[in-house]
Amino acid sequence: MNREKHFHPLAALHLLRKTLLVYLLPLVQVLFDRNWDALHAALRQELVLLFFISAVCWAVYYASRWQVDAEGTVHVSWRLGVRLDRALRAEGLAALVLEQPLLYRLTGACRVVLYPVGQTKTITLYLTRQQAAALADVLLPVTEPLWHAPKGGEKLAFTVLGANGLSTLILWWLAIHQTQSYAPDAQTAALAQLGQLAALAARWLPLGMAWLLVLAGTLFCISLVRSALQAVHYTVWRTDTQLGSRGGFIRRYEMRLRLSQLNYADLRRSPATWALHYCPVFVSAGACRPELPLFVWREGTPLLRELLPEMAQLPPDTRADTTDRSMIFFLPAGIPLALCLLLTAVSRTTLPALTLPLLIPTGVFAALLGAAAVGWHREGVWQQQGQLLLCRQHRFHLHQLCVFHPDTGFTALQSPWAVTVQRANLTLVFPGKEKVTVRSVPLAALDFLGI
Amino acid sequence: MNEQELLRTALVLPPRARRVLCVWAAVPGLVCAPFAFWQSLWAGAVFCAVWAALVALVRARCCSFVAALTADSVTVQSGVAVPVLRRIPRRAVTGVQLLRTPLLWAAGCTVLLVRSPGLQLVLPGIPAAQATALAAVLMEGNV
Numbered sequence: 294m295n296r297e298k299h300f301h302p303l304a305a306l307h308l309l310r311k312t313l314l315v316y317l318l319p320l321v322q323v324l325f326d327r328n329w330d331a332l333h334a335a336l337r338q339e340l341v342l343l344f345f346i347s348a349v350c351w352a353v354y355y356a357s358r359w360q361v362d363a364e365g366t367v368h369v370s371w372r373l374g375v376r377l378d379r380a381l382r383a384e385g386l387a388a389l390v391l392e393q394p395l396l397y398r399l400t401g402a403c404r405v406v407l408y409p410v411g412q413t414k415t416i417t418l419y420l421t422r423q424q425a426a427a428l429a430d431v432l433l434p435v436t437e438p439l440w441h442a443p444k445g446g447e448k449l450a451f452t453v454l455g456a457n458g459l460s461t462l463i464l465w466w467l468a469i470h471q472t473q474s475y476a477p478d479a480q481t482a483a484l485a486q487l488g489q490l491a492a493l494a495a496r497w498l499p500l501g502m503a504w505l506l507v508l509a510g511t512l513f514c515i516s517l518v519r520s521a522l523q524a525v526h527y528t529v530w531r532t533d534t535q536l537g538s539r540g541g542f543i544r545r546y547e548m549r550l551r552l553s554q555l556n557y558a559d560l561r562r563s564p565a566t567w568a569l570h571y572c573p574v575f576v577s578a579g580a581c582r583p584e585l586p587l588f589v590w591r592e593g594t595p596l597l598r599e600l601l602p603e604m605a606q607l608p609p610d611t612r613a614d615t616t617d618r619s620m621i622f623f624l625p626a627g628i629p630l631a632l633c634l635l636l637t638a639v640s641r642t643t644l645p646a647l648t649l650p651l652l653i654p655t656g657v658f659a660a661l662l663g664a665a666a667v668g669w670h671r672e673g674v675w676q677q678q679g680q681l682l683l684c685r686q687h688r689f690h691l692h693q694l695c696v697f698h699p700d701t702g703f704t705a706l707q708s709p710w711a712v713t714v715q716r717a718n719l720t721l722v723f724p725g726k727e728k729v730t731v732r733s734v735p736l737a738a739l740d741f742l743g744i
Numbered sequence: 745m746n747e748q749e750l751l752r753t754a755l756v757l758p759p760r761a762r763r764v765l766c767v768w769a770a771v772p773g774l775v776c777a778p779f780a781f782w783q784s785l786w787a788g789a790v791f792c793a794v795w796a797a798l799v800a801l802v803r804a805r806c807c808s809f810v811a812a813l814t815a816d817s818v819t820v821q822s823g824v825a826v827p828v829l830r831r832i833p834r835r836a837v838t839g840v841q842l843l844r845t846p847l848l849w850a851a852g853c854t855v856l857l858v859r860s861p862g863l864q865l866v867l868p869g870i871p872a873a874q875a876t877a878l879a880a881v882l883m884e885g886n887v
Binding site (some may be wrong): 314408411412664700701702703704705706707708709712717722723724726727728741 | 825826830832
């Protein structure tokens with residue numbers, strides 16, 4: 294481990310991928326000329342470019358090294374004419390993530406992402422699987438861990454609560470966009486399949502509504518499958534110095550977070566968590582904000598105390614003081630709801646066929662308004678036994694946060710109206726520049742800031 | 745000035761520092777004003793009035809500026825209509841930066857930047873002696 298080593302050859306491919314835009318340059322001439330000769334010339338130029346850039350990437354890969362010295366400091370050096378060296382001490386590491394998508398597993402590679410303390414810029418290394426595991430064990434060793442693997446109902450709850458529709462939608466769109474050049478008919482075929490489902494649903498519903506329903510259902514199913522694949526072999530552990538988790542069926546991942554660098558723990562409550570009686574617990578360290586919950590917790594069980602004893606208390610389950618509280622909570626959902634209601638009312642007379650589909654966004658915004666009302670009643674800040682506890686509403690989730698990091702910065706902002714009612718918006722800025730805002734908090738609750 | 749004195753003192757911007765900051769705020773307006781006057785006399789006059797209002801806002805904000813050092817944090821508060829308070833724990837301070845331009849030097853003031861992993865505080869135009877002492881105290885790090 295102490296001697297200098299090469300990266301995995303996939304590092305060269307990764308560099309090559311970053312130069313894809315360069316290959317568009319010769320095609321500009323084809324755009325003007327629009328004939329076969331220009332196309333042949335452009336293709337020849339692209340071939341030369343490909344060879345040249347591949348040679349440069351290979352040279353960078355061949356000349357670049359990484360090593361871990363006896364003190365546990367990681368040295369990464371990129372060389373090609375210019376030499377770029379980066380070093381990271383083991384104590385300066387907030388978190389690390391090992392990722393193995395399918396291609397990486399087939400080639401025996403592993404992507405290691407290191408999150409330095411207090412920085413947003415990460416260090417990404419492409420190593421072999423064994424080297425990555427050895428590096429992780431040097432930087433954040435797993436010693437005498439307390440293991441926990443979800444089973445049965447807990448695993449099911451983990452799958453359902455870990456499903457993220459928004460990120461799935463982005464990935465789905467990206468996948469369709471990427472494959473369009475290789476299989477132009479794939480998108481049409483997929484839409485035709487969905488069209489059959491929509492036609493089936495349209496026997497009972499208007500066509501627009503059937504399409505919306507089918508698209509939402511498909512998205513939910515895909516995100517469920519994605520979450521289920523991530524939940525396979527899922528294990529979470531805790532040692533004296535770190536929290537960690539690993540899992541994944543096709544795409545394997547492992548995450549290790551240094552306990553002393555944890556920003557906060559976040560219990561996210563939503564209608565789904567109330568229905569399932571399980572609550573997902575998210576943690577973040579440095580700039581590392583995992584998309585998946587660390588674990589799901591059934592209220593009343595000792596799991597939370599075992600894995601996160603720092604989270605000794607939760608924000609009190611009481612209603613916040615709403616006297617003179619700002620109505621800003623209701624604006625993000627209230628304005629579109631009013632607009633949708635107006636459109637629905639207008640469509641009743643002008644386009645009756647649109648009325649029912651318009652009721653869907655109206656319902657969604659009404660639900661968001663309900664969630665905002667929950668936030669209006671529940672958002673707040675408490676300091677109990679020296680620990681800062683927050684409660685904040687974001688879309689459908691009520692976040693109950695317990696702040697761990699002692700180096701947290703604060704910003705309290707007051708509008709002219711807030712000054713008159715002695716309230717302020719409190720923003721916590723964690724190392725790694727992650728921000729959490731609690732709105733319209735009474736100044737009396739912020740006495741620890743000495744305003 | 746030592747730490748005990750800093751702990752007892754609230755740092756405010758002296759009048760000369762406020763003037764320097766107002767000059768800084770006025771400079772972009774002065775550069776752009778000829779272009780506005782080029783359009784028409786009225787456009788130039790309106791532009792100057794708006795810019796003068798902005799400079800007045802800057803002055804009001806400078807007047808409301810207060811920075812304070814406590815045993816465990818450094819706090820900056822500013823703003824009249826929209827007051828903002830920023831606080832960084834002293835142990836989170838990773839670096840400080842002192843800036844003195846000729847104007848600031850003539851006014852005997854310094855711009856102090858206090859950096860932490862998440863937030864950054866700007867103390868514009870505090871007296872040079874206080875700025876140097878505050879920077880030294882913050883960089884001692886033994887809190």
